[in-house]
């Protein structure tokens with residue numbers, strides 16, 4: 001038995017139950033999955049307390065996964081709407097959701113989401129602690145680390161499957177991130193709270209200092225730690241600076257400690273990175289974190305795209321996948337502007353799924369290549385049902401074919417259809 005499975009009995013029980021199904025779903029040999037988990041290059045998301053969960057693998061060569069962020073904000077808080085967005089994300093093909101709620105009854109929203117979905121659910125426990133502080137008009141610096149650990153434990157018991165925890169930002173890193181030569185400082189919500197706590201108390205990050213305690217909680221519930229990137233660049237011009245990589249180095253050290261204890265880890269990545277720097281950034285992070293699954297937000301390759309950041313992020317995501325990214329967190333057209341609505345959620349999931357597919361095609365992944373070849377044949381044959389079957393968004397094919405759905409050709413060219421023109425040629 002591999003080391004990690006002898007130490008993490010909850011993970012072992014989960015694998016015993018789901019390994020056959022995972023191997024079928026992923027088209028991978030069981031041996032490949034077990035080796036990936038043992039090396040820490042693959043993780044199995046699933047907390048048994050999340051009763052409906054269908055565990056999933058994250059980490060190449062398993063399929064690239066896509067996460068959709070949902071959740072309330074102080075300016076826009078409607079629990080029913082968030083549940084509707086959850087179901088839109090499921091229907092659009094998201095592999096996980098993260099509840100990033102920061103307004104309303106967070107326990108009620110979270111437990112309702114856990115009861116409503118089979119997708120692994122992620123959270124940022126620091127948000128709940130922050131909400132309690134701000135609602136009680138307390139300064140962030142007054143947070144007692146005990147409050148944070150109690151929140152993590154509670155969410156683990158509720159069934160949260162993976163948690164973003166900013167364990168890698170050190171006191172030194174917080175100072176670097178806050179320095180004026182960084183154009184956009186710290187853009188991570190949880191990271192900025194922890195940085196402020198450290199800078200005002202002149203103390204080290206409690207999640208870093210008491211990392212062992214976090215591992216104890218994680219082991220009891222098979223919580224996968226998503227080691228947060230508090231110092232990710234929030235502007236293309238900050239990409240690759242010392243602050244960013246001070247944190248990445250810490251994340252690599254923590255990932256190794258966690259794996260030795262039997263705890264699964266993912267690494268969170270950038271952020272805002274110009275296109276010509278994406279590959280070197282991803283390869284450097286993967287190397288420094290020992291090939292652990294890399295979970296990126298974008299990366300956005302340009303910043304002048306409000307309203308279209310899902311496209312900017314999908315470009316970076318596709319390149320990132322070819323360089324080793326395993327898990328794409330979606331961006332929506334609402335990014336940097338407002339809370340996403342249901343249409344934004346669907347557009348965001350689709351953009352990330354296109355990025356994942358484009359990356360897999362470039363990597364030569366058999367299932368992605370097979371899908372492309374089937375689509376190409378369907379196009380050649382003007383087989384609209386075949387095209388719909390291979391489409392990332394079959395609903396869109398039906399919708400856009402609309403009134404011309406009974407025509408052999410489409411309304412783009414009509415009787416000038418180039419495909420039909422050559423097919424019907426009487427070649428002598």
Ligand code: SF4
Pocket residue numbers: 409410411412413414416417418419420
């Ligand atoms: S009508 Fe034009 S766009 Fe449509 S299938 Fe034929 S060639 Fe392609």
